[in-house]
Amino acid sequence: MTAQAIACINKSALNHNLQRAGRIAPGSRVMAVIKANAYGHGMQTAVEAFDAADAFAVGNIDEAQELYELVRDRKPIVVLQGVEDAESLALCRRHQHEIVVHGEHQVRLLESATGRGGVRVWLKFDTGMHRLGLAPNRLRPVMQRLAAAGCVDTIRIMSHLACADEPDRPENREQLDRFSELVGGFDGARSLCNSAGLVSFPDAHYEWVRPGIMLYGISPLSHQAAESLELKPAMTLKSRLIAINECRQGDRIGYGATWTCPERMQVGVVGLGYGDGYPRHAPSGTPVLIRGQQVPVIGRVSMDLVTVDLRGLPAAAIGDEVILWGDGLPIETIAGSAGTIGYELVCRLTSRVRYEVSG
Numbered sequence: 241m242t243a244q245a246i247a248c249i250n251k252s253a254l255n256h257n258l259q260r261a262g263r264i265a266p267g268s269r270v271m272a273v274i275k276a277n278a279y280g281h282g283m284q285t286a287v288e289a290f291d292a293a294d295a296f297a298v299g300n301i302d303e304a305q306e307l308y309e310l311v312r313d314r315k316p317i318v319v320l321q322g323v324e325d326a327e328s329l330a331l332c333r334r335h336q337h338e339i340v341v342h343g344e345h346q347v348r349l350l351e352s353a354t355g356r357g358g359v360r361v362w363l364k365f366d367t368g369m370h371r372l373g374l375a376p377n378r379l380r381p382v383m384q385r386l387a388a389a390g391c392v393d394t395i396r397i398m399s400h401l402a403c404a405d406e407p408d409r410p411e412n413r414e415q416l417d418r419f420s421e422l423v424g425g426f427d428g429a430r431s432l433c434n435s436a437g438l439v440s441f442p443d444a445h446y447e448w449v450r451p452g453i454m455l456y457g458i459s460p461l462s463h464q465a466a467e468s469l470e471l472k473p474a475m476t477l478k479s480r481l482i483a484i485n486e487c488r489q490g491d492r493i494g495y496g497a498t499w500t501c502p503e504r505m506q507v508g509v510v511g512l513g514y515g516d517g518y519p520r521h522a523p524s525g526t527p528v529l530i531r532g533q534q535v536p537v538i539g540r541v542s543m544d545l546v547t548v549d550l551r552g553l554p555a556a557a558i559g560d561e562v563i564l565w566g567d568g569l570p571i572e573t574i575a576g577s578a579g580t581i582g583y584e585l586v587c588r589l590t591s592r593v594r595y596e597v598s599g
């Protein structure tokens with residue numbers, strides 16, 4: 241028995257979610273987004289579970305390098321931030337990575353490259369998010385410059401949605417329309433949808449979809465549960481009860497003495513905390529699962545420990561498994577309680593957490 245924090249990763253759930261994405265977008269190819277260590281699930285595990293994906297996408301060149309060690313030439317690797325210098329460009333060219341080109345400086349970098357061919361480009365346009373991307377009116381001149389540059393083999397076009405997690409927002413239709421106008425006369429491959437777009441906008445799937453969060457069984461929509469989208473949570477974060485204290489009425493629990501026992505009661509101590517990636521901002525009342533039953537966190541989350549109210553669970557014993565999210569306890573619930581999103585919770589598990597892969 242160990243009291244350590246453990247992230248159990250269910251490979252068959254990952255695999256199921258990829259298939260689910262494929263079924264929702266049957267006419268498109270799937271670029272599985274596995275940046276940030278596959279959203280905290282482990283890159284190697286994701287590579288194995290997502291073997292059926294048509295390509296992988298990562299955030300930056302370091303992640304691309306790590307991924308390349310695992311997949312070599314078996315699958316295209318897309319670098320979502322693209323490259324900033326000649327050395328990285330040369331590396332991507334050698335490994336046949338597909339690089340996103342989102343700014344003028346990257347266009348100039350390609351123009352300054354010597355030699356013919358070998359560079360695969362996703363030209364990214366800003367259709368309304370105003371984060372990364374070239375202005376839509378730059379399409380023609382940039383295409384001409386890249387054609388003249390000589391090092392570029394293929395050009396594809398992409399953009400990114402700002403509000404797809406709230407499908408009814410009018411900004412979505414504006415972006416969809418702007419993208420459709422942008423690619424009207426373009427006969428190469430196109431891509432617009434992240435997970436939320438993929439499930440909400442079937443008319444915008446184009447040749448490639450780019451799901452991330454849904455592959456991990458987390459709902460991409462702010463008002464819809466993962467279960468209703470037939471997604472299966474792939475990560476269960478657990479630890480154990482390492483102490484049970486008999487507290488009296490008026491006893492105050494933990495740092496800052498923020499929670500006061502209203503009566504004689506048992507307080508459980510769980511062997512994990514924000515040092516493992518459990519959110520410190522999870523307030524009293526945030527549920528954890530012990531013996532299949534939800535009990536609330538009380539007091540402040542500390543670095544190594546979380547305290548819970550065991551009044552509803554008299555049978556609890558030291559050594560009991562405690563589920564912080566995952567099986568039977570949606571991560572969306574914990575994220576909502578802690579004022580964040582599932583994306584952040586899975587991404588910020590720390591190196592202290594041990595991973596166990598099943599399925």
Ligand SMILES: *Cc1c(COP(=O)(O)O)cnc(C)c1O
Pocket residue numbers: 273275320400433434435436450451452453454460
């Ligand atoms: C991270 C990312 C995605 C995946 O987004 P999800 O919301 O996790 O599905 C898709 N496209 C781009 C450009 C991204 O950066």
